[in-house]
Amino acid sequence: MSVGIVMLVHTALDRAEQVARHWSDAGCPVVIHTDVSVPDKTHRAFQDSMADLPDVRFSRRHRCEWGTWGLVAASQSASELMLTEFPDVRHIYLASGACLPLRPVQELIDYLKARPQTDFIESATTADVPWTIGGLDTERFTLRFPFSWRNNRYLFDRYVALQRRLGLKRRIPNGIVPHMGSQWWCLTRQTLSAILSDPERSTYDRYFSKVWIPDESYFQTLARQHSRQIESRSLTLSKFDYQGKPHIFYDDHLQLLRRSDCFVARKIWPRANRLYDAFLTDEASAMKRTEPNPAKIDRIFAKAVERRTRGRPGLYMQSRFPAQPRENGLTSSEYSVFQGFSDLLETFEPWLARATGTRVHGHIFAPERAEFSQGETVMNGALSDSAALRDYNPRAFLTSLIWNTRGERQCFQFGPRDNQRIIWDIAKDPNAQISVISGAWAVPLFKSNQNFSDTRREAALLQQIESKHLEILRSNAAKARVRIWTLAEFVEAPMEPLQTIIDEISPQHTQSGLSEVPKMTDLTGFGQFLQSLKNQGMHPYLTGNFPVTHDPQDTQTNLRKPYLVR
Incomplete structure (x- = not known):
């Protein structure tokens, strides 16, 4: 029994190789999906660099653009290859090339072995959490989104406005209840295989392919249909700012990451040499065995968000010049x-x-x-x-x-x-x-x-x-x-x-x-x-x-x- 790692890679391939070797050296099979936007020559060199690793595979490539179906398709292809090639894998852990293991891999293996039937995937309905940023919560499941928000924002906004004006709404198939959460999950073999072999998969895929940001709702929704036991949390430390953009961890975040007790963190700056040197190491110098608890550092992130959005009273800065609805007081004291x-x-x-x-x-x-x-x-x-x-x-x-x-x-x-x-x-x-x-x-x-x-x-x-x-x-x-x-x-x-x-x-x-x-x-x-x-x-x-x-x-x-x- 082992843990299989599915890695979604699109940049900083040298760091992705370093992390993949770390997983493989600990006995974890690795399946890597490389974004189709990566040139073929670069991708072949990336494959050749890990030819000496027997438990590393490369899945069929998809175009992975933020907020589109490609990220789900890439996860599906890599997961199918993992289930086929490595029958002894009990848990499949989805990570990215910018993820960094914070604790010895054996600790993750032991942790999941003690919970053989548990799926770790953040999964909540839109009515229960205020996570959505940008005005689309339930509408992301009832409208269609055929245009890229990043590359065709004009068409994206106009098509949304048109659907609202005409009162168009999609039917959610088979009475499923849409759930949302972090795209970085760890599912059991039984749950993942049930999702991928579901007789209604084509219906679900067709529906979610036009959902807004489907990688945060596809597995999160379907896991509720097939899982025996869900812990609605991610084992990956992933923090977002007030605009919904992921925080990037740098070298000076070393002690902060140690305090989280999490198994994996993202998003790591590719040049954070100190972080890679500190965590891709032997067990003796790694973190202590304890329950992952990212909430320990939530207060620090909350303070950072407040400082970023409100600033200190009476202090202006280039990133937060005073504006009427955003300023935090004209002066600093009485x-x-x-x-x-x-x-x-x-x-x-x-x-x-x-x-x-x-x-x-x-x-x-x-x-x-x-x-x-x-x-x-x-x-x-x-x-x-x-x-x-x-x-x-x-x-x-x-x-x-x-x-x-x-x-x-x-x-x-x-x-x-x-x-x-x-x-x-x-x-x-x-x-x-x-x-x-x-x-x-x-x-x-x-x-x-x-x-x-x-x-x-x-x-x-x-x-x-x-x-x-x-x-x-x-x-x-x-x-x-x-x-x-x-x-x-x-x-x-x-x-x-x-x-x-x-x-x-x-x-x-x-x-x-x-x-x-x-x-x-x-x-x-x-x-x-x-x-x-x-x-x-x-x-x-x-x-x-x-x-x-x-x-x-x-x-x-x-x-x-x-x-x-x-």
């Missing part, structure tokens, strides 16, 4: 945006840095330059303060700033005078904490010494810009944490907003309350300034209900004090 605070509070930036231990910038989207903290001109990641470079892609600028300074919270100022292209990105960023004093842009205008007509015109423009900004922040699409106070509300009771902000940024710095507060600019006469704007026809409604006569001493006397202030 940051704070302050609008109007530095206009009203003269020492706000140094005070915030001391109170929270964060890095506090000025207006990094200011029209002249990016105002980095402490007047720096270059930030981590070689970010320049050049406005031209920043404005070429403001979104990438913000993402890079947060990514390259991760581990240190960033805070910066923003206002209606700054580049407004970044507003939507910040508003939709869950990592952003946005605090706004609406109407605070009026304070620098109040302090300026320009003509009142110019002041009125600029105030109208700034209010229009800020109004649109606040509309975005209040929209349903905004995911940032937003707090908005009017200027009048903030001036009336500044301690509570400041304490709330500090608590959220760095609660450990304020367990006993604020010990100091930033200095507020002198607003004497500011109420009359706002009234003058109103008298000129410009209504500064974003400032709130600011009194015409404002006495800072009264505000200090009536301050609410929810926290202890030393």
Whole structure:
């Protein structure tokens, strides 16, 4: 009793010969199918290279194109030759030229000998598993697919669309229930011979020849008709990415493959010399005897798929440049945006840095330059303060700033005078904490010494810009944490907003309350300034209900004090 190996080969014939010799040296008969696309001269040289192996045969050749019937026909021809030429074979193991035995072949022989009636073939209905990728699950069994998806994709898609539009459906023969699974199986002699000698084989072959990807459903379906005992799993480690393409194993996957405890793995890179040297070896240096368990490394593959499809938040790469439905967050960590605070509070930036231990910038989207903290001109990641470079892609600028300074919270100022292209990105960023004093842009205008007509015109423009900004922040699409106070509300009771902000940024710095507060600019006469704007026809409604006569001493006397202030 032995195990027969059926190998489907189409490329890297030198590696296929190396693996075939490994199987043969362990006492396993080998039947090789070579794709008809391989030139005859190359195929004859391949045959001659293994002429010294008495238990190696070559089957009739077929054209094996992905997703077509040729792969099933090749498996049938090679299996028939195996059953005819080697009557002592009890199990037939289907492999490819890119497969690599990971454990001593004798372990596989012993494992199957202890399970003489068991077929190892992944077999599940389309309703039970979400494996199918590309929109064709049950339709692959009810529509016809005479055209190659790879070589005639236009005709493939149009013919599928035509069948859907006309409502055409195929009848599944003899009431069989289509099953799907990995094409790499290991069947007993009894089951395989029953499939190949089934009186209805011509009917099944005719039906499956027009099924989409029949090599993943033909044997998987018919084994259910003839098998005594099925274990719905493959003994071959075969992993696929999110697009349904097989993972390729390279030299640096050596330890990963050892952890799988599987008998065979595919798909191996032909130049992975380290893998071939490590596994095509003697029993003493091979893997330990244990139950094959590819699930042990499923978590690693799941993480790889997630990293490939979603990436790390705030990190872009050539293979995963951000797109609206695929991006995994604009930024990598939390940051704070302050609008109007530095206009009203003269020492706000140094005070915030001391109170929270964060890095506090000025207006990094200011029209002249990016105002980095402490007047720096270059930030981590070689970010320049050049406005031209920043404005070429403001979104990438913000993402890079947060990514390259991760581990240190960033805070910066923003206002209606700054580049407004970044507003939507910040508003939709869950990592952003946005605090706004609406109407605070009026304070620098109040302090300026320009003509009142110019002041009125600029105030109208700034209010229009800020109004649109606040509309975005209040929209349903905004995911940032937003707090908005009017200027009048903030001036009336500044301690509570400041304490709330500090608590959220760095609660450990304020367990006993604020010990100091930033200095507020002198607003004497500011109420009359706002009234003058109103008298000129410009209504500064974003400032709130600011009194015409404002006495800072009264505000200090009536301050609410929810926290202890030393």
